[in-house]
Amino acid sequence: MKDTEIAKRGLVLLGCGKMGSAMLEGWLNRGLPPESVTVRDPAPSAWLKGTGVHLNTALPDSPAIVLVAVKPQMMNDALPGLQGMGNGTTLFLSVAAGVPIAKYEALMGEATPVIRAMPNTPAAVGQGITAIIGNAHTTEDHYAQADLLLSAVGEVVTLEDEAQMDAVTGVSGSGPAYVFHMIECLAAAGEAEGLAPDLALALARATVAGAGALAQQTGTDPGTLRENVTSPNGTTQAGLDVLMNDETGLPPLMRATVKAAAARSRELGQ
Incomplete structure (x- = not known):
């Protein structure tokens, strides 16, 4: 995985359950340096502890990406501590089901770049498909970074409108x-x-x-x-x-x- 911005500024992974672990394994297998990744997870697995990533340590000041993989009901607890990263250049990439972009904008600031993604469970064996859609503050570079990360566990498709995400949820x-x-x-x-x-x-x-x-x-x-x-x-x-x-x-x-x-x-x- 070649993205100098991610390697230089770092990537934060909030939540490392089945989906988060599948993605992290894909990134590491593609060559992302483990020292570029900081993981926040309250109950880390034995596998996660052996990956060499920064685990439950201080977060980088301005990471390239914060990938949100916590359960939707944990969102209000997980994000407020990261508000200092909002309204800046850090991309918030969410795989939390059912959480709209407006929720992130409300918690992190309206000018925060946000991409919402809907992966599916075959991602665990590298055969998933993920649909993505960003807000008005996401750039082509943000989409490229999201595609780079999510393609580690399968195909990536881009939607035309966030309203399509409900149909994507029902299908894939x-x-x-x-x-x-x-x-x-x-x-x-x-x-x-x-x-x-x-x-x-x-x-x-x-x-x-x-x-x-x-x-x-x-x-x-x-x-x-x-x-x-x-x-x-x-x-x-x-x-x-x-x-x-x-x-x-x-x-x-x-x-x-x-x-x-x-x-x-x-x-x-x-």
Whole structure:
């Protein structure tokens, strides 16, 4: 990871749970000097203690970035002590779910550069995707720094408007849970057709993982991939006739699922 500004001024990581640890591991693996990182975490893991970062020590006066990875309910306790860094050149990069940019501007000052990000849990294995959006005080350099840090755990996409973040939450933020449940349901359906539980789960898990990898690596439209494995009047078509039903199948169910998650995201952000 080559960013002289971060290496020179330092990076502060507030909170080092699963997401924070995944990102920190990615940065260190990409060559970010551990001495450039200061971590604040009340219950550091054994792994964190062995990374060589500054742990729960004094913060740099004007770090390049403060990455906020604490839980939303801890925000009011974590940020007030950093108000001296607001309204300046320090970028506040937040991965805290449901916390709007206005919240940071209220706590840190209206002129504070803020980028809000929504990663998802596959970041833990470097296969995440993160959507970002900044306020009026973020520059191209700020976006480049955010992209550099967040790309350590997967893809990064930039939104046009913060209002889109609720839909992102419903699709990719909460989406891994939907896929995990699909694996559960596919395995249970296999059991109902006579497969042993372990075998049904192995088949379901590998099928979902392999199909996702095929879609990701080829970049082929998923509709085309679906058609490629569907023979007229064959077994796959018989299953899809159920799954693709516009009234009782997956399309209306998935629309309702994402709508409910996005609505809850809007509620939490108020």
